[in-house]
Amino acid sequence: MKSPKLSLALAGLGIVGKKHATNILKQSRVIDFVACFAPTPAEFQWAVANLTSHGVFIYSQYEEMVAHPGLDAVLISTAAVVHEVEVVQALDQNLHVLCEKPLSTNLEAAAREKPNLKVMCGFSRRFDESYRHAKQITTTGLIGDPSFIRCQSCDRYDAGGFLVQYSELSGGIFIDLGIHDIDLTLWFLGEDLVLKSVTATGAATLHPQLLSTNDRDNAMGLVEFHGGKVAQYYVSRIMAHGQEDSADIIGTEGKVTVNSQPARNLVNLYHAGGVTREVPQDFWARYEHSFSEELREFADCCLLDTTLPMNLAVAVKSVEIAAALQESLITGRQIRFNEQGQRLLMATL
Amino acid sequence: MKSPKLSLALAGLGIVGKKHATNILKQSRVIDFVACFAPTPAEFQWAVANLTSHGVFIYSQYEEMVAHPGLDAVLISTAAVVHEVEVVQALDQNLHVLCEKPLSTNLEAAAREKPNLKVMCGFSRRFDESYRHAKQITTTGLIGDPSFIRCQSCDRYDAGGFLVQYSELSGGIFIDLGIHDIDLTLWFLGEDLVLKSVTATGAATLHPQLLSTNDRDNAMGLVEFHGGKVAQYYVSRIMAHGQEDSADIIGTEGKVTVNSQPARNLVNLYHAGGVTREVPQDFWARYEHSFSEELREFADCCLLDTTLPMNLAVAVKSVEIAAALQESLITGRQIRFNEQGQRLLMATL
Amino acid sequence: MKSPKLSLALAGLGIVGKKHATNILKQSRVIDFVACFAPTPAEFQWAVANLTSHGVFIYSQYEEMVAHPGLDAVLISTAAVVHEVEVVQALDQNLHVLCEKPLSTNLEAAAREKPNLKVMCGFSRRFDESYRHAKQITTTGLIGDPSFIRCQSCDRYDAGGFLVQYSELSGGIFIDLGIHDIDLTLWFLGEDLVLKSVTATGAATLHPQLLSTNDRDNAMGLVEFHGGKVAQYYVSRIMAHGQEDSADIIGTEGKVTVNSQPARNLVNLYHAGGVTREVPQDFWARYEHSFSEELREFADCCLLDTTLPMNLAVAVKSVEIAAALQESLITGRQIRFNEQGQRLLMATL
Amino acid sequence: MKSPKLSLALAGLGIVGKKHATNILKQSRVIDFVACFAPTPAEFQWAVANLTSHGVFIYSQYEEMVAHPGLDAVLISTAAVVHEVEVVQALDQNLHVLCEKPLSTNLEAAAREKPNLKVMCGFSRRFDESYRHAKQITTTGLIGDPSFIRCQSCDRYDAGGFLVQYSELSGGIFIDLGIHDIDLTLWFLGEDLVLKSVTATGAATLHPQLLSTNDRDNAMGLVEFHGGKVAQYYVSRIMAHGQEDSADIIGTEGKVTVNSQPARNLVNLYHAGGVTREVPQDFWARYEHSFSEELREFADCCLLDTTLPMNLAVAVKSVEIAAALQESLITGRQIRFNEQGQRLLMATL
Structure with a gap:
């Protein structure tokens, strides 16, 4: 059968x-x-x-x-x-x-x-073996209480201009790229965290046209939660060397990092200019197996009616934080929230 | 259809x-x-x-x-x-x-x-993306004429004793493990090379019972070809940290290495004792995708009647060199060959 | 003579x-x-x-x-x-x-x-061979226009409590630690940059007493300059593994990093738990030679009446930025400046 | 005073x-x-x-x-x-x-x-902080009984031809370069070891003139001691990337390596071709501090009449092994010794 x-x-x-x-x-x-x-x-x-x-x-x-x-x-x-x-x-x-x-x-x-x-x-990173290993280390308590996270999601520079056309549909760099880092933040620091403040800034360094769609090709964000946990993001679309995502999860007793040394594979070339290794060129070179695992686990959950490995509410919360970061990126202003998560209004005097 | x-x-x-x-x-x-x-x-x-x-x-x-x-x-x-x-x-x-x-x-x-x-x-390494990338670099001429190779094929220590039982059937450590390094040698330095000398030595460090089956759990080999190309091997079954194969291919204008920094994945743990990464524990953790690719390509060649990616004659030559190394390992004596590849006899005076 | x-x-x-x-x-x-x-x-x-x-x-x-x-x-x-x-x-x-x-x-x-x-x-890092090499790479144009910087200055956790006593005299974590990162920012991105906004947040994770002196043991900062250049900082005093400073300088055509893989020396230990390297334990283990070089160059400039390798005005500017970050860290509010560098007042409505 | x-x-x-x-x-x-x-x-x-x-x-x-x-x-x-x-x-x-x-x-x-x-x-490496750290790890028993060693001493290719002139005075590549690896072997595996066999081979790859002075610019050696300990060497003078010495010391319970990832300093450049780091270009860039420490400790021993950190007999023994390797390199023949360390004669039948 x-x-x-x-x-x-x-x-x-x-x-x-x-x-x-x-x-x-x-x-x-x-x-x-x-x-x-x-x-x-x-x-x-x-x-x-x-x-x-x-x-x-x-x-x-x-x-x-x-x-x-x-x-x-x-x-x-x-x-x-x-x-x-x-x-x-x-x-x-x-x-x-x-x-x-x-x-x-x-x-x-x-x-x-x-x-x-x-x-x-x-959220493909949830199915990546390295992030999962980091999660397991964290859950085991090896880094104490996970308190801070520093992430980056950086794409290779695409001279073709696809990015600019795509920008209008994507919702912006924090919605498109940064959301993965936000999801990691909730996954590692706590899914129940209440937002305290969001600040972002950036530039349209190599793609000035992005300004017209309220987007940027580089952005840095700072997200603070009530209780003292903090996340720091860097998202970019202008990397010369390739695709590079990384995360440092810092706890009270240690730190765990994912991809602090990006590499396409296990090869190093030693030449007159030094030692060179290549780097994955796109998300697929980095996450092919994560996508495959994601699909397989989703299919299993549907067929066996088991609980999904991640919560829909968290995915929605990620979008909300990403939207706040994107807004702050455009306005240049910090956005603050009270302990019930309600937005506080600010003004320049 | x-x-x-x-x-x-x-x-x-x-x-x-x-x-x-x-x-x-x-x-x-x-x-x-x-x-x-x-x-x-x-x-x-x-x-x-x-x-x-x-x-x-x-x-x-x-x-x-x-x-x-x-x-x-x-x-x-x-x-x-x-x-x-x-x-x-x-x-x-x-x-x-x-x-x-x-x-x-x-x-x-x-x-x-x-x-x-x-x-x-x-020979699964022929289907591994890193070795293939190294081969491509070599073929492109980026390291000049590939002249020397240093390899190791080291397995994690297995306290269970499976190794000892298996030894009688495997043909010995150079036949079982070293043959991969020999195949790499022929692949990278030249499939037409003529053997000049073979020398090996080793020890049954943690598995003294292996002496009774003419085997060892650590061995080092030196293989010289007519024309001046040389290979150096280290094979072991006592690694505490896991499975570690590596190769340095040295040419007249550069060097390419595979797996000089073994790692299970992209995770590093920072703790009071320093920074620690894990290492693959067995051949499967390292070569799962190579085995899969090998099977896929073999199936394609059969179905489409195309040329296999590797030559049977080379596989046989690898076995001959491995057998000579295993003999030298047991006798402790160098074995030498003339330019026609015929074995020269040596004796202690 | x-x-x-x-x-x-x-x-x-x-x-x-x-x-x-x-x-x-x-x-x-x-x-x-x-x-x-x-x-x-x-x-x-x-x-x-x-x-x-x-x-x-x-x-x-x-x-x-x-x-x-x-x-x-x-x-x-x-x-x-x-x-x-x-x-x-x-x-x-x-x-x-x-x-x-x-x-x-x-x-x-x-x-x-x-x-x-x-x-x-x-500013000892200005005399460190690695930062100087990075500066030379940047000056040569190898990364295009240096536009973004991500730094961290992280000290090992000191259980002895010296930090808490010292905090009152040091001016706070951004004045004491972060100032090095700010100096790097000006050195690499431009000494004439005009501040646009400063935002910081953090926590007194392992040293709650620091709250009473308006200090923290972890802080993250986001500094934006008019024209679009941005810096991102992480300063900490709770690292389990040792002292770890690092910097990523990102340009329009490449990136240069300093100390992305902290290591005490060239040794790696391979053991049943993986591969471990140690990390410098304090600033001296990392910067001994920089301090020595700084002193030597200062003496030479005095003796030969030559120009100092760094400008006093920049050092002062670093203190101003550090003070703004420390203020933002304590108030939790973003501080903004106009194009003349004058501070803008903000208020919660 | x-x-x-x-x-x-x-x-x-x-x-x-x-x-x-x-x-x-x-x-x-x-x-x-x-x-x-x-x-x-x-x-x-x-x-x-x-x-x-x-x-x-x-x-x-x-x-x-x-x-x-x-x-x-x-x-x-x-x-x-x-x-x-x-x-x-x-x-x-x-x-x-x-x-x-x-x-x-x-x-x-x-x-x-x-x-x-x-x-x-x-022997400058005895005064290098990394080799000393490795020695301390070994002495502490962290790798069990140190049993095997794999070393390389590789110099950058010198197009100037100094090497060829110098060859006649240096005694050959194993005397000049390999002796450091031999000294490491005795230091790490045991100073009382009795030689069992020595085998070497190599080539004058980029400096064919070296053949006339019985020298080579690349050589590999295999040294076996009575009792089962083994050393494997690679010495070269043709590296494109710079100076690269490394050592793997393998014990019954772990392994310690020195310089498995050569680097000039802490800088990495990320560019369109990947990630590149430079490598020390000569012995001085790698060992300046070792030479300094060697001189300081020698002066202290003379002034205070204390015991030298290394034994003269071991230095002499290293020369003997190096000479045997050099002879084997030239003759192409293995040299064997009995348990009293007396040389056994061999002949081609």
Whole structure:
């Protein structure tokens, strides 16, 4: 007897979506890849060329895809601005949902109405073996009480200008990149923390056009929680050397770091100029296995009806903090909150 | 239309065999895992518990397994001493063969009689992304002429005594571990090199019982080729910290190293005693993806009838050098060869 | 003919002062160590035991020491609160001055009145070979325009409580530790930068008594300059593993880091728990050679009447920024400045 | 009262000698640099320009220098071939001797006749903080019984050809470079070890002229001791990236390494090609502090009549092993010894 499989559809075939498509096909032992939604002609063409032969039905309308007969779940990898409506439509069709970040606040309520459905936000670092090892070290108490975190999420400079076009749909650098660091903060320092203040600043160093969409290509943020825990972020899209995410989690008795020495693999070249190692060039080179693990665990939770490895409320809280950081980045002003988490108003005299 | 798949059987379900079984199941898009050979009752039981549900037919006789109807290929992962006879039987049944190292000299002749069949020896490092990157750097000429190599293949100390029992079947530490380093040597310094001298020495440091099977748990070897290229090996089974393979390939204009800083993942723990990172504990933690890639490429070559990524003659040459090193290790004497590769006799006066 | 020497006196024999004393003795080729000022009985006793035999005259009054006949220069290593008055008294005696950070604003005016005297603030990192190498890389243009900096200055946790006593005299964690990072910021990003905003937050994690002196043992700061350059700081006194300063300088075309992998020396221990290296335990283990170089270059500038390697105005600017960070740390509020550098008033509505 | 100083003369002002001269001047608190021996006109000129002003008397005859009135000790840094006669002449003048490696066997006897004199061979690594830390770890038992050692002593490629001229005077690559690794072997594995076999091979890869002086620019050696301890060496003069010495000391319960990640300092440059660090370019960049410490400790031992930190017999034993390796390198043959350390004769049949 073979195990039952999860009948899955994929929405969105952009850079990340194409990677998901490949990953889903590799998980054919537990997942039946039955349908996809290709919003643009280019994505449709790619799907015809790459997915049809695997029996995947291609839709140009999201609503039609979620009504595909026998569908169990949908993986949403479209632009951030349509996540909310697409998740709601999927829930209406009684589908489990794995949605790329970010998620909006309203979704939590919508998901609560269908407690039998699994709704998970794709925070891939939660499925990365290194972050998980760091989490395990932290949970074991080896660094005492985790109190401070310093993270960076830095992308390689893309001369092609894709970033600028994409900026309007992404919600901004803290929503798009920084949200991973915020999620790490809640994961490592505490999911119940109450925000005290948020301050951010940055610059449109190599992409001045971003100013017109209220975005930046470099930003630094400082987030303080009531009780004294603090997080510090650096997000960038102008790295010459490649993709580099890292995190230092500092506790009262020690520190654990992830990726303090970025490396593509185990190779070093010794030459007249010194010793050189390469660095991953994009998120996929760094997180391919995390994406794969995320998908596998999501499928298992749906098939076995077990608890998801992460909480939807936390994903929503991350979006809220990211939005506050993005606002502070644009206004240049600190935003403060009282102990009930209510925003305090400030003014220049 | 779905692509055709390779119908594969697996022989041997020991430590490595079990890993292969898992890997084969993951490659279900290109491989049909149809049969396995479980030589021992324990292996048979494991197969019943883990493979039956995936439709794998279990045999307790190798001859019967290779006669399984519709079989295309066999992956041999049994004890080294039976590799030769099992490869020959598989070839007699017109099966492609992927055989764990080591291979014997006779096999090359046997394989040459069936030029339509693919016969490959499982040197997993040839499929590891880091060694491949190093090879690409070398091929590009970035280190000039690759002239010297220093390798180590070191396993974690196993208090359980498995090693001692296994020693009689493995052929000795140079045949079992060192052969990977020898293969790297030929791959990086040249597959046509002619052996000039071989010297080895070592000790049964933590496993004195190995002396009775003419084996050691630590050994160092020095291999010289006509023309001046030299290789230096260290193989060990007593590492406290884990599994650690590394290679330095030294050329006339630079050096490339693989794994000079072993690490389990990207985590570092900072504590009162300093900064600590973990190390892979066994070959699987280090080479899981290489094994997977090896299997995938072998399947592709069989299905598409393309050239295998490595040459059987080189695999056989590796065994010859390993055997000479093992002999030198036991006798304590250097072994020398003339420019035709013929062995020179030496004596103590 | 032997070269002339600088006749030097040392004020203060605390932890840092004792190290300076040792360093001065080692520079006997260019410096005559003629006098010292020992403010406390314990320091006086130490001087008797360690300096008398080298011909150093010991004073218990600073005013008397600066009047020591034939004195050329004084190195001030007393508590931060008395730096200002002591520098002024030294200038009144026509002495060159090397003063430990921090320096106050008034000093710049006082020093300007004696243009023939050398007045330098001891920012030891400016004399460290690694920071200098990073500076040279930056100046050469290898990272493009240096735009962002992320620094940390973290001390080992001191269970002895010295920190708490010292806090009242030090001016606070940003004045005492963070000032080095601020100096790096000005050195690498530009000494003419105009401050736009300063935000800090932190906690008294392991030393709650620090709250009573308006200090903290961990703090994070965010400093923004008009024009878009930004700095991010982390200062701490609770590190379990030792002393760890580091800096990432990020430019438009690359990044240079200093000390991303702290290590006491070149040793790694491989053991059952992994691979461990030690870390410097205090500032001296990390900066001994910088202190020595600083002293040597200061002496050379005095003897040869050459330009000092760093500008007093920058040292003063660092103190101003540090004071703003310390204020923000205590009030929890962002402080903002207009393009003329004038402070803007803010209020909670 | 000032402490007495050691009145020291320096013989030889080549590359290493000039460095010693600088070091001696820096130790002016304990050493009076009174005389030097400049064998060549160029060295004489350098001494006039650099040492006369410090009161150093310059000799063109070694015999005259060792008769300098009031002299206590001599530091010999001339060519290896004259070490023996110069040490004997110094002992005849009742001088303490610090002599650069290598030392010859006869010296041990000569030194034994003057037990009141200090005679030390300059193995600088014994004074390096990292090797000392590794030694302390080993002595503490943290790696169990130190049983195997893998070392390399690799110099940067020198296009200038100095190496070739120098080769005739140096005694060959194992005498000149490898001797440091041999000394480490005896220091870490045991000074009483009895040699069992020696095997070496190599090539004159970039300096084919070295063949005419029975030398090579790359060599690998394998040294076995009775009882099962083994050492493996790699020495080279063709490194593109700089100077790189390293050692792995492997024990029954762990491993300690020195310099597995060579670095000039704490700087890393992140650029479009990856992450690059520089490497020390020569022995001085790596060992300046070791040389300084060696000189200081030698002076202290002479002044206080305390035991030297290393044994002359061990230095002599290192030369014997180095000579055997050099012979094996040239003949291509293994050399074997019985348990009394007597050489066994071998022949090709």
